[in-house]
Amino acid sequence: MANATGVAEVEIRDTRLKSIMAFHGKASELQEFSRQLKKPAADRCFTQCSDCAQMCAGTVTNHVRGSAVVYHSPMGCFANTPVQNEATYNAALARGLEPFDVRSVCSNISEKDTIYGGLKKLRDAVKLAYDRFVPTCIFIQSSCAAGIVGDDIESVADEMAEELGIPIVPVFCEGFKSKAWSTGFDAGYHGILRKIAQKPEKRQKDLVNIFNFLGTDTFTPMLAKIGLRPNYLVPLADLETLRTMTEAACSTEVCETLGTYITTVLEEEFGVPKVHAPSPYGIKWTDEWYREIARLTGKTDIVEKVIEEEHKRIQPELDELKKELAGLKVYIYAGDSYAHNLGSLVHDLGVEIVGMTTLHHDMKIDGEDAQHSTLQEMIDVAGDIEEFTVCNKQPYEVIKHLKKVKPDFMIVRHMNMTILAAKLGIPSIFEGEINVSAGYDGLLLTGRRIKDLIKAKKILATLAEYNEFPYTDWWLDQEENYI
Amino acid sequence: MSTIIQEAKFTCALGAQQSVLGIPGAVPVIHAGPGCSQRQFSYLSVGSGYQGEGYTGGGQIPCTNSSQSEVVFGGEKKLAKLLDATYKVMKGDLYVVLSGCTAGIVGDDVKQVTYDHSTKEHPTVGVDTSGFRGNNYKGHNIVIEGIIDQLLEEAQPNVRKGLVNVFSVVPFQDPYWRGDLEEIKRILEGLGLEVNILFGYGSKGVSEWYDIPNAELNIVLSPWVGLGAAKLCERRFGTPYLHNPVLPVGLKDTSAFLRKVAETLSLDREKTEDFIKSEERRYKQYFVSMGDVLSDYAPYLPYDLYLIDDSAYGLGTARFCTNELGMIPQAFFDIDVPPATAKELIQASLEEIDEAWKDKLIDEPDNAIIRKAVEQRIAIRQTKSLIFGSSWDKDLAERTDNILIFHSAPITDNVILNKTYVGYNGGLNLMQDIYSGVFNRKKVSNLTHGETERERNTYGTAKTGGSN
Numbered sequence: 001m002a003n004a005t006g007v008a009e010v011e012i013r014d015t016r017l018k019s020i021m022a023f024h025g026k027a028s029e030l031q032e033f034s035r036q037l038k039k040p041a042a043d044r045c046f047t048q049c050s051d052c053a054q055m056c057a058g059t060v061t062n063h064v065r066g067s068a069v070v071y072h073s074p075m076g077c078f079a080n081t082p083v084q085n086e087a088t089y090n091a092a093l094a095r096g097l098e099p100f101d102v103r104s105v106c107s108n109i110s111e112k113d114t115i116y117g118g119l120k121k122l123r124d125a126v127k128l129a130y131d132r133f134v135p136t137c138i139f140i141q142s143s144c145a146a147g148i149v150g151d152d153i154e155s156v157a158d159e160m161a162e163e164l165g166i167p168i169v170p171v172f173c174e175g176f177k178s179k180a181w182s183t184g185f186d187a188g189y190h191g192i193l194r195k196i197a198q199k200p201e202k203r204q205k206d207l208v209n210i211f212n213f214l215g216t217d218t219f220t221p222m223l224a225k226i227g228l229r230p231n232y233l234v235p236l237a238d239l240e241t242l243r244t245m246t247e248a249a250c251s252t253e254v255c256e257t258l259g260t261y262i263t264t265v266l267e268e269e270f271g272v273p274k275v276h277a278p279s280p281y282g283i284k285w286t287d288e289w290y291r292e293i294a295r296l297t298g299k300t301d302i303v304e305k306v307i308e309e310e311h312k313r314i315q316p317e318l319d320e321l322k323k324e325l326a327g328l329k330v331y332i333y334a335g336d337s338y339a340h341n342l343g344s345l346v347h348d349l350g351v352e353i354v355g356m357t358t359l360h361h362d363m364k365i366d367g368e369d370a371q372h373s374t375l376q377e378m379i380d381v382a383g384d385i386e387e388f389t390v391c392n393k394q395p396y397e398v399i400k401h402l403k404k405v406k407p408d409f410m411i412v413r414h415m416n417m418t419i420l421a422a423k424l425g426i427p428s429i430f431e432g433e434i435n436v437s438a439g440y441d442g443l444l445l446t447g448r449r450i451k452d453l454i455k456a457k458k459i460l461a462t463l464a465e466y467n468e469f470p471y472t473d474w475w476l477d478q479e480e481n482y483i
Numbered sequence: 484m485s486t487i488i489q490e491a492k493f494t495c496a497l498g499a500q501q502s503v504l505g506i507p508g509a510v511p512v513i514h515a516g517p518g519c520s521q522r523q524f525s526y527l528s529v530g531s532g533y534q535g536e537g538y539t540g541g542g543q544i545p546c547t548n549s550s551q552s553e554v555v556f557g558g559e560k561k562l563a564k565l566l567d568a569t570y571k572v573m574k575g576d577l578y579v580v581l582s583g584c585t586a587g588i589v590g591d592d593v594k595q596v597t598y599d600h601s602t603k604e605h606p607t608v609g610v611d612t613s614g615f616r617g618n619n620y621k622g623h624n625i626v627i628e629g630i631i632d633q634l635l636e637e638a639q640p641n642v643r644k645g646l647v648n649v650f651s652v653v654p655f656q657d658p659y660w661r662g663d664l665e666e667i668k669r670i671l672e673g674l675g676l677e678v679n680i681l682f683g684y685g686s687k688g689v690s691e692w693y694d695i696p697n698a699e700l701n702i703v704l705s706p707w708v709g710l711g712a713a714k715l716c717e718r719r720f721g722t723p724y725l726h727n728p729v730l731p732v733g734l735k736d737t738s739a740f741l742r743k744v745a746e747t748l749s750l751d752r753e754k755t756e757d758f759i760k761s762e763e764r765r766y767k768q769y770f771v772s773m774g775d776v777l778s779d780y781a782p783y784l785p786y787d788l789y790l791i792d793d794s795a796y797g798l799g800t801a802r803f804c805t806n807e808l809g810m811i812p813q814a815f816f817d818i819d820v821p822p823a824t825a826k827e828l829i830q831a832s833l834e835e836i837d838e839a840w841k842d843k844l845i846d847e848p849d850n851a852i853i854r855k856a857v858e859q860r861i862a863i864r865q866t867k868s869l870i871f872g873s874s875w876d877k878d879l880a881e882r883t884d885n886i887l888i889f890h891s892a893p894i895t896d897n898v899i900l901n902k903t904y905v906g907y908n909g910g911l912n913l914m915q916d917i918y919s920g921v922f923n924r925k926k927v928s929n930l931t932h933g934e935t936e937r938e939r940n941t942y943g944t945a946k947t948g949g950s951n
Contacts, residue, residue, distance in 0.1 A: 046568030049546035052518025074584060074614030075488065076495030076519060079526035082874060082893035105489045109615050114588055125487045132489070132851075144516045145584040145615055148554055175516035176554050176585050392517075393542045396572055416524060416541045470510070470539040475572045483568055 001366065004265045008154055008170075010190040012178035017362035019180040023390035024481050027356065027379055030388060034363040035370045044482050050392045051414075052175030054141060055080065056184025061139040061171055061191070062102055063088045063214060063235035064242065068135035069104035070125045072118065072153060073143030077175075078106035091214035092236055094433070103133045109145050118151050126160050126168065136239040137167040137196065139188075147174035161195075167239070169195040179392070180360045182257050182336070189262035192234065192242055193269075200246040200270060207231050208293060209251035209272065211259035215435030222280070222439045225306045226290065226299045233262075246270040250296040252289065254279055254434055256337035256365060256374050264367030274367055278377045279337075280438045282344035283311070285381070314440045321447035322350040328450070331355040331402060331421075334413035334431060336362055340374035342411050345437060347382035349447050354405040355387035357398055359414060389481065395420045396471055397482045402426065409453055425464030427456035484820075490850035490875045492791075492818040492891065493656060494526045496612040497583050498619025499626040501527045504540045505654030506681065507688035508576035511539075512569055512607075514562045514593055515583025517548035519614070527619070527655040531892040532899030534655060545569045549585045558591050563600065570605045576689035577634065579626065580609040587613025594633070601633075606689075608633035618848075620708055620793065620819045623653045627681075627712045630692060631719070640696040640720040645748070647671060648679045648691075648698045648716070650709025651730060652795060652905075658894050662903030667704065670737060670906050673758040674745055696720040700748055704730045704740075705795035707825035723747075728828045730799035733807045733910030734766050766907050769914075776918050782932065783921055785869035785886050786811050789857050791850065792871055792891050793819040796904070798829050800871060800890070803910055805837045808917070810869060812839045813860055816853045817846050818891070850875040858883065869917060884928055886920030888913070 004010065013019040022041040023030050033040040054077060062069050062084055071078045085102045092099040107125040109118050122140070129138055138160075140153055153170045161168040169191040173184045210219050210230045219230035231241065231248050245251075251266050252275035253259025266272040277292035278285040287307050294303035330351045332342045335358040343353055365373050379385075387405050391397050393414065402410075402424055410421045410428040418428040429449055431437065437446050469476075500523050503511035513520045524541050528534045536543065545568075547553065547561050562580065569578060582593045597609030610629035612622045627650065649667060654660045664683040671678045679691040679698065701713040701724035713724035725747050731737040738759050745755040777784065788810035790797045797815050804810040817829065826846065833840035847853050854876060861868055861883045870880055871890040880887035889897050890904065903909045 045564055046572050047546060047548050047565065048542055049513055049520035049544045050517035050548045051521050052516055055518050055521070074495045075491060075493065075618060076497050076522050076583075076614040078488070078491055079494040079498075079522040079530075081491060082530045082895055083525050086874075086895050103489075105487050106491065108486050108488050110486075110617075111613075111615050114584075114615050121487070128487050143584070144554075145588065148585065148588045175518045176550050179517070179548070179550055181517065392548075395542050415529075416521070416536060419536055419541065468538065470543060470574050471572060472574050483571070 001264060001268060005190070005194045005269060009172045010186045010261065013180040013183045013186070013362060014178050017364045017366070019360050019362050020390060021179055021360055021392050022482065023361065023388070025388060027375065027385040027388040030361065030390070031373070031375050031379060034361070034373065034375065037363050044394070046396070046483050048394050048396060051181045053173040053178050053181050053184030053187055054143065054175050056181050057141060057171050057173035057188040058084065058184070059213060060185055060188030060234050061141070061169070062104065063091070064137070064139070065100060065236060065238040066136040067103070067139060067239065068129040068133040069102070069139045069141060070122070070129050071104060071106040071141045071143065072109065072122045072125070072146045072151065073106060073141065074109045074145055075106055077143045078104070087214055094216045095232070095236060096217055097236060103129070103135065105129050105132075109143070114145055114149050117149060118146060119156055122151065122153065122156050123160065126156070130164050130166070135166065137169060139169045139171055139191065141171050142174050144174050144176050147177070167195045180362075182360065185258055186261040188234070189265070193262065193265055196239065196242045197246050197270065198243045202247055203249060204247045205249050205297065207248040208297070209233055209245050209248040209263070209266070211251065211253035211262060212435055213254070213258070213433070215254065215433050218435040218438050218442065226294055226303055228293065228297060228299070246272060248272050250275050250293060252279070252293065254438060255341060257335060257362065260366040260368065267367065276368065276372065278344070278374055279341050281341035282348045282381065282443065283440065285341070285344050285377070286439055310440045314444055317444050318447070321444065321451070325349055325351055325447060325450055328352070328408045329354040329405070331405060331407035331410045333357045333398065333410055333417060334359065336360055337374040338413055338434065340378035342431070343378040343382045343385070345443060345446055346411070348443055349450070351450070353382060353385055354407050355401050356385050357389045357391060357401065359392050361390045391482070393417060394482065396475065399424070399469070399471070400476070400481055409450065422460050422463055423467045423469065425457065425461045427453045427460055429453055484846045485849045485852055488849045490854070491526070492848055492850055492873070493618040493620065494523055495614030496616045496619060496622030496625060497581055497614050498523045498527055498656065499612050499622030500544065500581055501540070501655035502623045502626050502653065502682070503579045503581070504537060505660070505683060506577065506692070507684070507686055509689055510569070510573050510575035510578050511544055512566065512578055512580045513544055513546040513583065514558060514580055514586045514591065515546065515549060516585050517546070517550070519583045520544050520546050526893065530895055531655050532658040532894045532897055534658070534899065539573070545573060554585055554589055557589055558586055559596050562591065562593065562596050566596070566600045566607065575605070577630070577692070578605060578607040579630065580607065581612045581626070582609070583612070584614045587611055587615065598633070606634055618820060619656055620653060623656070624708060624711050627709065628715055631695060631712055631715055634692060635696055635719070638693070638696045638720070640722065642699055643677070643697045644699055645675065646677045646679065646694070646698045648695050648701045649681065649704065650701065650712050651704035653708060654682050656793070656892055657796060658889070658892055658899050659902050659904050662901045663905045663909065665901065666903040666906035666908050670741060670762070671744065673762065674741060674750055674755055696722070698722055700725055702727065702744065706798060706828050707794060707821050728798060728825070728832055729802060730795045730905055732799040732803035732905050732913065734763055734907060735806055736799065736802055737906050737910070738763060762907050766911065769911050773914055773918065776921070780921055783867065785867045785917065785920070787813050787861075787864055787866045787868040789813050789860075789868060790815040790871045791818065791853050791873065791876065793817065794821045794825055794829055796891060798832055799905060800913070801833055801840070802836050803913065804869070805840070807910070808914070812837060812843050813864070813868070814857065815844050816856070817844060818848050818850070820846070820848055854879050861885065886917065888916055
């Protein structure tokens with residue numbers, strides 16, 4: 001990725017990372033396809049609504065403290081804001097920070113704007129956001145309508161940055177451009193790297209960049225054990241934190257799908273080393289993560305003792321949990337990489353993984369070789385998974401896998417997807433907040449959550465009894481998993 | 484009225500996918516980018532009182548998830564393939580294709596594609612709901628007119644006496660639409676009518692839509708939404724329509740509405756009055772039972788009225804609150820961007836009840852601007868106020884120590900099932916919720932006139948029945 005920040009738009013994952021949307025087989029088989037960069041299966045003919053890059057770009061850019069966001073779009077693209085507002089507010093509280101609201105406006109592109117261009121409206125919207133919120137910086141989210149019409153957002157951003165004297169960051173996250181919605185993460189980061197991040201003037205030797213979602217403060221106690229501090233990015237951080245993230249000792253992430261683009265560019269163009277270890281989910285991955293961070297920060301001398309003590313500390317409760325959870329079967333529906341993290345995590349609780357669906361799969365990874373993909377790392381710790389699929393939500397397909405493997409519970413990380421399990425009477429952990437599951441304590445917490453979760457079985461059995469699915473018998477009887 | 488919007492009160496025309504979901508047995512098929520359908524779900528289902536995906540909604544909705552190649556080469560082929568597959572996979576009595584911005588800009592002819600695909604077994608219609616065409620109120624109109632236009636293309640009316648169609652609230656955008664439609668159907672059935680309510684759990688589904696041409700009368704309960712559909716039916720099937728801009732709330736407007744329907748259809752007067760009388764008798768007893776609260780706490784009740792609502796809900800509720808509850812009009816912020824003719828209707832209807840409504844109707848779709856205006860007015864008035872609003876207004880209500888009724892989207896603070904705020908039952912529900920606010924002392928105090936905390940506590944014992 002030489003000179004990634006030298007171009008206006010980041011290359012979409014479809015071509016950069018060879019992202020795929022369809023696969024069914026064993027986890028190890030997918031890993032083999034990935035190694036050979038061979039597309040394993042044809043695309044679907046019948047698809048249910050997916051999600052788009054703009055949503056993921058929003059998870060990066062919409063929660064920067066002090067910032068404002070301008071959606072250059074019709075009102076529909078703006079429709080997540082009430083739900084996002086709740087999330088930002090509550091997440092700030094959960095992290096122990098002063099809560100704040102999302103500060104965004106929509107240029108509300110109309111039919112006329114699609115004919116004559118919407119740049120005047122965009123300028124007005126940026127100016128309004130500036131006047132109303134007095135922000136430290138402004139993100140401009142593009143949209144399908146703006147992208148197809150060809151509005152030159154970059155020029156407006158540059159002109160207005162000069163006029164207003166604050167960074168104005170164009171985010172090219174048009175939904176139609178990429179089939180992998182995770183491309184939106186990259187689009188958000190790309191804008192930040194180009195327009196905000198500064199060349200480092202110094203190194204903060206104890207500072208670790210943690211690329212995460214809106215999550216709780218799990219990493220302060222974890223890193224304190226080896227004398228380090230987390231630098232949470234990007235949600236809830238302020239402009240100064242984004243500017244100076246280039247001074248950190250190293251960068252890591254809670255999910256490779258979320259973070260590897262920016263951690264790789266930070267390494268290649270700003271000299272911030274990337275932590276080449278899987279995210280800290282499950283015991284072995286947490287051990288490796290600690291060791292790798294320690295190596296990069298000169299803490300190798302103390303890290304082994306910390307790991308040993310931590311193992312000892314959690315063992316009694318872990319033993320209890322394993323006893324209680326023995327025999328339970330889980331299906332994981334998340335990711336790409338976060339599903340693998342969960343695989344590593346639940347394996348340590350002694351729960352059997354009977355199936356896994358990842359919402360897409362990157363056959364290549366930014367800054368990492370296939371041998372160290374999270375998929376391979378998961379297979380290494382948790383074993384192969386027989387019933388492994390890749391699909392971008394598609395409940396009509398996943399229902400078949402669930403009916404076949406009959407899990408006791410699911411762990412799901414995508415909104416509006418737990419309901420599928422619920423309609424079959426299967427309880428789920430909606431893994432909306434993922435920092436809490438990290439580290440040794442995250443393992444215990446996950447175990448406790450599963451214990452309680454199972455109690456939902458009765459009410460969901462009622463739901464399953466009353467529910468009717470909209471799928472035809474023909475479809476449910478078909479051998480194929482998708483058409 | 485602002486065009487740039489900070490706090491949204493609606494989504495885009497594609498939001499009408501939720502209207503299709505409101506018809507039992509109908510399946511929306513989205514021809515748009517990959518994230519569009521999810522946004523509608525987020526705002527109109529999660530953000531409108533956690534209404535859920537239901538039978539065919541949420542992630543289950545078929546979608547072309549249009550990408551680069553559809554934008555460059557056109558997406559009609561992909562849509563055609565999706566439709567063929569949808570018939571195989573998804574059960575449906577009616578399939579409605581809704582196109583989004585990508586298809587709209589590149590000029591895909593969805594109507595033609597659906598026309599070519601529609602069969603008796605899989606009736607299919609197609610409409611252009613590109614987001615840039617307007618909000619989801621407009622989208623709702625596009626959908627209902629599109630269904631009538633295309634599904635009933637060859638239908639011949641065979642009028643059945645006593646059958647009426649109802650066009651009223653917008654499913655999901657009205658967070659209480661399910662309960663509201665059940666109540667409207669109930670009261671019309673009370674007159675002995677057969678009702679095609681068209682949406683919701685009380686609807687027989689698509690068969691009601693086939694039955695539309697046979698109605699004796701179309702009833703439009705809204706200042707403008709649904710009016711185009713009624714006019715279309717008049718042109719197409721010769722069905723007369725009754726345009727009642729007031730969505731009736733409470734006793735007076737509901738009874739007046741029922742009498743108007745009865746009169747239009749020349750229903751038996753005695754039977755009509757019997758039904759109205761029995762409803763009113765029940766309602767009045769409930770109202771009187773509120774009397775103790777109304778009189779005991781008279782100095783502490785809210786009297787200043789602010790509405791942040793769409794045309795239909797706002798007008799009906801404003802009339803109820805001024806006509807029956809004696810509230811003092813402060814402002815009605817109409818959020819749905821109504822056409823000019825509707826504005827005149829609303830203004831006239833409000834002033835008919837109370838002249839104080841003059842100059843109090845304001846068109847404004849940005850809740851951020853509305854909030855500021857309400858807060859400024861409250862600061863001047865210093866009177867306990869009642870705000871009909873949404874989750875956007877929660878902080879305002881708490882900060883200014885006033886009562887908020889979650890009345891319009893977005894609502895992320897309550898789970899809503901079969902509640903109604905229209906008709907006789909809606910009036911009672913409103914009273915229950917408004918005056919419960921007086922006792923919600925965690926959020927609303929009774930320190931309206933400069934009472935101290937101590938006096939409030941004394942007053943609190945009065946509330947629990949002590950005499951002092």
